[in-house]
Amino acid sequence: xxxxxxxxxxxxxxxxxxxxxxxxxxxxxxxxxxxxxxxxxxxxxxxxxxxxxxxxxxxxxxxxxxxxxxxxxxxxxxxxxxxxxxxxxxxxxxxxxxxxxxxxxxxxxxxxxxxxxxxxxxxxxxxxxxxxxxxxxxxxxxxxxxxxxxxxxxxxxxxxxxxxxxxxxxxxxxxxxxxxxxxxxxxxxxxxxxxxxxxxxxxxxxxxxxxxxxxxxxxxxxxxxxxxxxxxxxxxxxxxxxxxxxxxxxxxxxxxxxxxxxxxxxxxxxxxxxxxxxxxxxxxxxxxxxxxxxxxxxxxxxxxxxxxxxxxxxxxxxxxxxxxxxxxxxxxxxxxxxxxxxxxxxxxxxx
Amino acid sequence: xxxxxxxxxxxxxxxxxxxxxxxxxxxxxxxxxxxxxxxxxxxxxxxxxxxxxxxxxxxxxxxxxxxxxxxxxxxxxxxxxxxxxxxxxxxxxxxxxxxxxxxxxxxxxxxxxxxxxxxxxxxxxxxxxxxxxxxxxxxxxxxxxxxxxxxxxxxxxxxxxxxxxxxxxxxxxxxxxxxxxxxxxxxxxxxxxxxxxxxxxxxxxxxxxxxxxxxxxxxxxxxxxxxxxxxxxxxxxxxxxxxxxxxxxxxxxxxxxxxxxxxxxxxxxxxxxxxxxxxxxxxxxxxxxxxxxxxxxxxxxxxxxxxxxxxxxxxxxxxxxxxxxxxxxxxxxxxxxxxxxxxxxxxxxxxxxxxxxxxxxxxxxxxxxxxxxxxxxxxxxxxxxxxxxxxxxxxxxxxxxxxxxxxxxxxxxxxxxxxxxxxxxxxxxxxxxxxxxxxxxxxxxxxxxxxxxxxxxxxxxxxxxxxxxxxxxxxxxxxxxxxxxxxxxxxxxxxxxxxxxxxxxxxxxxxxxxxxxxxxxxxxxxxxxxxxxxxxxxxxxxxxxxxxxxxxxxxxxxxxxxxxxxxxxxxxxxxxxxxxxxxxxxxxxxxxxx
Numbered sequence: 001x002x003x004x005x006x007x008x009x010x011x012x013x014x015x016x017x018x019x020x021x022x023x024x025x026x027x028x029x030x031x032x033x034x035x036x037x038x039x040x041x042x043x044x045x046x047x048x049x050x051x052x053x054x055x056x057x058x059x060x061x062x063x064x065x066x067x068x069x070x071x072x073x074x075x076x077x078x079x080x081x082x083x084x085x086x087x088x089x090x091x092x093x094x095x096x097x098x099x100x101x102x103x104x105x106x107x108x109x110x111x112x113x114x115x116x117x118x119x120x121x122x123x124x125x126x127x128x129x130x131x132x133x134x135x136x137x138x139x140x141x142x143x144x145x146x147x148x149x150x151x152x153x154x155x156x157x158x159x160x161x162x163x164x165x166x167x168x169x170x171x172x173x174x175x176x177x178x179x180x181x182x183x184x185x186x187x188x189x190x191x192x193x194x195x196x197x198x199x200x201x202x203x204x205x206x207x208x209x210x211x212x213x214x215x216x217x218x219x220x221x222x223x224x225x226x227x228x229x230x231x232x233x234x235x236x237x238x239x240x241x242x243x244x245x246x247x248x249x250x251x252x253x254x255x256x257x258x259x260x261x262x263x264x265x266x267x268x269x270x271x272x273x274x275x276x277x278x279x280x281x282x283x284x285x286x287x288x289x290x291x292x293x294x295x296x297x298x299x300x301x302x303x304x305x306x307x308x309x310x311x312x313x314x315x316x317x318x319x320x321x322x323x324x325x326x327x328x329x330x331x332x333x334x335x336x337x338x339x340x341x342x343x344x345x346x347x348x349x350x351x
Numbered sequence: 352x353x354x355x356x357x358x359x360x361x362x363x364x365x366x367x368x369x370x371x372x373x374x375x376x377x378x379x380x381x382x383x384x385x386x387x388x389x390x391x392x393x394x395x396x397x398x399x400x401x402x403x404x405x406x407x408x409x410x411x412x413x414x415x416x417x418x419x420x421x422x423x424x425x426x427x428x429x430x431x432x433x434x435x436x437x438x439x440x441x442x443x444x445x446x447x448x449x450x451x452x453x454x455x456x457x458x459x460x461x462x463x464x465x466x467x468x469x470x471x472x473x474x475x476x477x478x479x480x481x482x483x484x485x486x487x488x489x490x491x492x493x494x495x496x497x498x499x500x501x502x503x504x505x506x507x508x509x510x511x512x513x514x515x516x517x518x519x520x521x522x523x524x525x526x527x528x529x530x531x532x533x534x535x536x537x538x539x540x541x542x543x544x545x546x547x548x549x550x551x552x553x554x555x556x557x558x559x560x561x562x563x564x565x566x567x568x569x570x571x572x573x574x575x576x577x578x579x580x581x582x583x584x585x586x587x588x589x590x591x592x593x594x595x596x597x598x599x600x601x602x603x604x605x606x607x608x609x610x611x612x613x614x615x616x617x618x619x620x621x622x623x624x625x626x627x628x629x630x631x632x633x634x635x636x637x638x639x640x641x642x643x644x645x646x647x648x649x650x651x652x653x654x655x656x657x658x659x660x661x662x663x664x665x666x667x668x669x670x671x672x673x674x675x676x677x678x679x680x681x682x683x684x685x686x687x688x689x690x691x692x693x694x695x696x697x698x699x700x701x702x703x704x705x706x707x708x709x710x711x712x713x714x715x716x717x718x719x720x721x722x723x724x725x726x727x728x729x730x731x732x733x734x735x736x737x738x739x740x741x742x743x744x745x746x747x748x749x750x751x752x753x754x755x756x757x758x759x760x761x762x763x764x765x766x767x768x769x770x771x772x773x774x775x776x777x778x779x780x781x782x783x784x785x786x787x788x789x790x791x792x793x794x795x796x797x798x799x800x801x802x803x804x805x806x807x808x809x810x811x812x813x814x815x816x817x818x819x820x821x822x823x824x825x826x827x828x829x830x831x832x833x834x835x836x837x838x839x840x841x842x843x844x845x846x847x848x849x850x851x852x853x854x855x856x857x858x859x860x861x862x863x864x865x866x867x868x869x870x871x872x873x874x875x876x877x878x879x880x881x882x883x884x885x886x887x888x889x890x891x892x893x894x895x896x897x898x899x900x901x902x903x904x905x906x907x908x909x910x911x912x913x914x915x916x917x918x919x920x921x922x923x924x925x926x927x928x929x930x931x932x933x934x935x936x937x938x939x940x941x942x943x944x945x
Contacts, residue, residue: 003791007799007864007916009425011885014866024864036856036924044861191857219856219924231854235902 005030018054026051028078032071038190038216039068039138043075045193046107046136049200050077053248061097061104065090065119068145069111069138069216077107088119091126095317098131101327102318105204106133112153113143116171120152123173127182127209132316134203134210137173138190140218141229148221159226172298174308177211178291183314184210185290186244186307189234190217199307201246207268208316215303228303237302241293242284243276244307267312275307284310352876354898354905357847360781363933365893366910367843369432372419374747374754376937377401379416379432380843384795386438387836389829394439396449401937403473403519403753404498406511409437410824411502413599413630413748421840424889425865425912428804430838431827438832440511446518451480453523458482460767463543464524465532468496469749470549470740472519473756474763477940479522481764486543487524490531491582494520497551497741498749500578501600503607504820535708535736545735545763548722549752552741554704557697558595562653566695569660570653573600573698580607580819587612590693593663594618595650597627601698602637608696609640610819616642617690619663621649623670623678636823640816647680648688653695662691701746721745728762728772729755737763760940777938783931786844787920793930795844797917799864800837807831841915845933848906850898852927859919859928860884865912868919873905883909 006027014022026047031040050057060080064070066087073082081104085093094108115123115137126135141154150158150166153173159165177185184206188196196214203210215234217223223230228237249270261280265273275284283289290309297304328336355362365371369379377398385394398405412433420429460483464471467489475485493499494516498507520526532538538546555572557563563570573596579585592613594605597620608616618637620627624646627634638644648665655661667685670678703720710716715723715732722731722738729737739755741747762772786794808825809815815823827835860868866885873879876894880887887894887909897906920928 004798004916004918004921006862006918007801007914009799009801009864009914011866011912012424013885013888034924035922036854036858038856040861040922041857044857191855193857217856219854223854231856232901235855 003030017051019056021051021054021057023047023051025079026057026077028073028075031075033068034144034220036219037068038140038214038218039072040075041190041193042109042136042138042196042214042216043072045190045196045200046076048193049197049204052197053201053204055105055204059104060107061094061101062107062109063090063094063097064109065111065114067111067114067143068140068218069109070114072109072138073107088114088117088122090114091119091122091131094133094135095126095129095131098133098317099323099328101329102132102323103327106131107204108133108135110135110137112137112139112141112151112173116152116173120171124176124180127177127211128180130181130183130209130314130316130320132208132318134200134206134212136200136212136214138216139173139213139229140216140222141227142218142222144218144221148218155228158228159224161221161224163226172294173211174213174294175291177209177213178287178294178309181209182211182309183208183311183316184307185309186211187213187215187303187305189215189238189305191231191235195240195243195305198244198246202244202267202273202307205246205267205269205271206310206312208314234303238305239297239302240306241277241279241282241304242306242308243278245274245276247272247274265310265312273307273310273312275310284308352873352879352894352896355893355895357783357895358781360779360935362893363781363783363843363845364935366845367933367935368419368421369416370843370935372415373402374415374751375402375757376754376935377416378843378935380839380841382439383430383432383435383836383839384841386435386832387796389833391439391442392444392446392449395443396446398436398439399446401753401939402750403476403756404469404515404749405436406440406515407498407507408749409433409440410507410511411498412436412750415750421842421912422838425840425914426801431804431807431835434807434824434827435832435835437826438829441826442829442832450518450522453479454482456482457484460484460544462486462545462547462763463488463538463541464547464549465538466496466548466550466742467491467494467526467528468549468551468740468752469498470742470752470756470759471496471547472516473753474547474549474739474760475524476519476522477757477760478763479524481940483767485524486527487520488527488530488532490529492529494526494528496549497574500581501574501603503577503580503603505606505610505815505823506603508820508822533707535714536712539712539735543735544767545737547759547763548705548708548736548738548742549740549756550705550742552701552703552746554702555600555697556700556702558650558699560650560652562655565658566653566655566660569693570695570697573604573696574701576696577603577607580611585611588694590614591691592616592694592696593690593692594696594698595663596620596698596700597622597629597644597646598698598700599629599633600701601696602629602633604696604698605637605642606640607819609642610816613694618642618644619648619650619665619690620644620646622680623647626678640812645690647683649680651687654689660692660695662689663695664689703742703745705742719745725772727758727776729759730762730766730772734766757937757939761938764940779938780936782934782936783845783847784934786930786932791921793844793917795841795930795932796837797841797844797915797930799840799914799916802834802838804838805831805835843933844915844917844930846895846908846913846915846919847929847931848895848897848908849927849929850900850906852925853897853900853906854925854927855900855902855904856924858922858924862918862922864916864918865914867909867911867913869907870900870904871907872903873899879907880909883907885909887911
């Protein structure tokens with residue numbers, strides 16, 4: 001960590017995006033996480049993704065729970081709305097925010113402790129309800145804030161810094177998300193922005209629950225030999241199956257991938273998601289296939305990364321519930337409380 | 352692209368833009384830090400070691416360091432390096448204990464220095480501690496050369512000049528003042544072991560136009576006129592004055608005229624304002640005193656009546672920028688302009704002139720009347736004779752004179768010891784010292800200070816114009832000096848990268864405020880420059896390239912706009928980045944700097 005604030009002075013040629021902001025305008029306050037923490041790279045990737053999409057920072061709601069990961073919303077988009085909630089309860093707050101104002105971009109940042117242990121129930125249900133948000137888990141397999149105990153995502157057999165092996169099976173949040181209804185599931189690595197930034201962009205533009213499990217090494221407690229979530233291990237044992245490239249509307253699509261392995265997916269807003277498969281047999285639209293593939297590879301000690309599953313047409317929470325198109329927070333009292341006559345009419349309809 | 356060799360002394364030296372741009376390679380950031388620590392005497396001596404005349408240069412230097420300052424590229428205005436030098440000089444304590452000891456027992460070699468300007472004085476300083484018997488010959492009654500004769504005392508007070516000149520003379524120079532050398536042949540017959548010619552560029556240019564002969568009494572050559580003012584032979588100028596020329600001498604002439612009672616003063620320049628040779632600040636100083644600078648007016652004719660100058664007729668032209676960016680001038684169509692004048696000060700340049708060196712004694716001169724010299728050793732075609740300062744390669748400035756002097760002194764020393772002037776020359780070197788003191792603690796002030804350049808206080812203008820001896824600039828006081836010192840980016844504290852420690856976590860990339868660092872695949876430099884996080888378009892600044900890292904990528908750092916804030920090193924979990932102070936060793940005789 002550092003207490004030295006990053007100087008505001010920036011590169012003289014730093015480009016402006018479509019709304020006249022530089023990337024630096026999307027930063028937050030200076031991070032107090034350990035030097036080299038993967039989470040800071042995830043924050044930097046969010047900054048880059050939002051700046052490149054020219055999204056207005058004040059149209060964001062960022063929510064988090066408790067943990068190192070959950071501190072990070074302070075470190076990006078400092079001109080947005082934020083709520084640092086209770087341990088494991090970020091999904092409740094995100095659900096409320098999204099129901100109240102469906103027009104905001106909602107980013108939830110959580111950790112493996114926050115989402116796979118204390119908040120596993122909340123995680124399962126927000127995925128199931130398909131809240132329209134980008135849910136990022138900074139997954140380092142350890143409780144860094146309490147000095148390095150194994151977390152629920154830590155692989156069986158992986159060792160602690162002192163060499164003690166983990167005895168329990170890991171919870172794989174990607175498999176869980178696939179199983180219970182997320183319409184966008186990806187896994188990435190904090191040390192690979194080339195992969196992560198487009199995934200964040202696609203996830204922000206995706207209508208529905210977009211879940212990204214980001215392996216984000218803990219340099220202080222889980223970056224040693226024997227760890228399966230260290231920089232070295234992830235680099236040597238990850239398998240990128242589907243590269244995603246987010247192409248905004250009006251931008252020319254240039255093809256530089258060999259044909260046959262590339263597929264273009266239209267997003268509801270008219271933009272394009274270009275998927276490049278490194279394994280021709282992999283189908284990112286096959287939920288069950290994806291689930292099998294991820295688990296089979298995990299058995300072989302490989303971490304599958306990339307955009308693993310996407311269904312751009314799946315209904316999100318608002319569509320399922322058939323809510324009004326105007327955000328609830330913009331409705332007046334008359335619309336929200338139509339009065340006793342209206343209530344009587346509703347009750348009547350059930351008789 | 353090949354990995355960077357940081358053992359090459361030039362690599363990190365080049366990152367220290369100010370030091371690299373300084374002909375004498377003064378270690379600028381180091382002395383600015385000393386000023387910030389209120390260690391003025393040490394700051395002064397560090398300067399004295401490299402540039403010999405800190406007090407004088409702190410007022411008069413041409414400041415090649417300032418346009419080079421990184422701050423110009425990161426923000427806009429450079430650190431006021433020159434004025435900080437003056438802060439060191441103004442606030443220093445007793446320096447006598449810091450001066451090199453001069454042996455009383457001499458080494459038996461005799462050296463003749465011709466001309467007592469900055470070049471000769473600096474050679475004397477370098478050679479005296481080695482036991483040389485140094486004789487200094489000067490036509491004027493005192494030392495200082497052009498620093499005394501051409502720089503008016505409202506820019507350089509006499510006591511500052513005397514102090515620094517006397518400091519060298521007092522080291523044991525045998526002075527022969529008031530003795531003009533008229534024959535090099537005679538000098539050579541006196542059989543000194545080596546000779547140094549530092550006689551400057553003493554001939555001011557004249558301009559032949561219709562009417563020149565008739566108005567001779569009203570035309571004064573700028574540098575000669577300044578000299579006669581300096582030595583008290585001229586103490587007034589009456590009527591209307593035109594200064595012709597756009598260099599620093601022109602600025603000194605016009606400002607001096609204003610102080611000596613001229614009714615009006617105008618500077619008329621043949622060329623456009625932006626290409627005038629005068630330093631930016633000298634132009635500003637003149638204009639602030641209300642002197643108009645009239646550009647794009649080449650003179651046509653001296654207008655006179657019965658042998659009395661009436662004025663000058665000027666043509667009107669306008670500049671046109673060619674494809675190569677150079678200006679050419681075409682008639683603007685306006686009618687010629689007549690400007691009234693009683694006196695004309697001619698400041699259109701100066702030339703080398705050595706009529707006293709016979710051309711049959713084995714010394715060759717080129718077509719500009721400059722001696723043929725070896726650029727490294729400054730040795731002429733006569734092996735015993737060395738040159739430096741303006742007399743070497745034409746008019747430059749004081750800081751170049753110091754730089755030449757150091758090289759000439761090394762050459763003369765080697766020559767007198769019977770060694771080879773090139774093969775036995777001491778090499779350059781670089782030392783790197785970590786500045787890490789602990790967690791978040793560095794031995795330099797790493798915080799970036801975004802303050803704007805501080806303005807220097809001036810004496811009240813009425814007082815300034817009343818007397819040619821009143822110094823215009825008051826200089827920074829200690830407080831302003833300390834504030835300005837904080838603006839220095841400490842470019843000599845280098846970002847040093849160790850490949851073997853890097854885990855490629857990207858922390859440095861994310862934190863760098865200037866987007867200097869990129870991890871990417873290696874390629875040829877041209878394409879690499881384009882592929883960086885912020886494309887490296889300033890080709891004068893190097894890329895720092897690492898060996899290949901485990902992922903097959905390389906670390907590339909564009910040195911161009913690095914703030915040296917140390918955040919990359921603060922954020923690095925493995926100390927792969929370290930902030931290390933580079934100390935460049937510029938060979939110099941008698942140097943006691945690290």
